[in-house]
Amino acid sequence: MTVPLYQAKAEFFRTLGHPVRIRVLELLRDGPRPVRDLLAEMDIEASSLSQQLAVLRRAGIVTATREGPTVVYALISVDVADLLKAARRILTDMIAGQEELLAELRDTESGKVT
């Protein structure tokens, strides 16, 4: 094998590490969509979106197929949806943890020493 798996994994995660790319993947979770559609949900310029789509394409996470004048994107694997779900779970846990911490700090500040 050329690239150790943990390095491939790191590259893969790095590919996901961009707000626009995440949004694209989340939109594609509900099925394939033309670029125009993605663009409509996103308030960025077409070329910026295209740059990010290219990153996802190069990484092999999505596929693009031309249909006449429009290009339709899709996830290569539905497993990507699971991954995003797992990430959300972790994040909500983390945020909940932070809120607890915050609440604790508030209480402490107002005199109650815990």
Added chain:
Amino acid sequence: MTVPLYQAKAEFFRTLGHPVRIRVLELLRDGPRPVRDLLAEMDIEASSLSQQLAVLRRAGIVTATREGPTVVYALISVDVADLLKAARRILTDMIAGQEELLAELRDTESGKVT
């Protein structure tokens, strides 16, 4: 809320996007471990490892607790393990796909037109 969720997600993935950090998380999957232990499995300098541990700490993905002269790291959430598993699934699918493609190319090259 301050930061939209998709941005938090992107940051989270970006945090995972480094080979050393991935290895650390994989090692921590089996339970908490002292830095010394991690270091032994990794063939990098202590300071480099420390840098990456700091990234994970700041992101709140791991916790560090001092126990005498050593510092023990642990995952904040076991869900992180699920995430890594999901990632492996996707990657192995992708690699399998590439191999198929490769095989196809090989066949084509040797005369068989598909």
Added chain:
DNA sequence: CAAGAAGTTGTAGAATTATTCAATTCACTA
């Protein structure tokens, strides 16, 4: 207290990524 082991931090320079805007391709239709 001095010395050593275990980790962490600061930081400078190199390397990657992001962002933006103009130019380009491709497909369709008047």
Added chain:
DNA sequence: TAGTGAATTGAATAATTCTACAACTTCTTG
């Protein structure tokens, strides 16, 4: 075939992140 909508590409600049090394902190033990 000229024009238009849809999307991509190229390339320059700005911003982040990596890497490596030296200095530093903490704890422990002689």
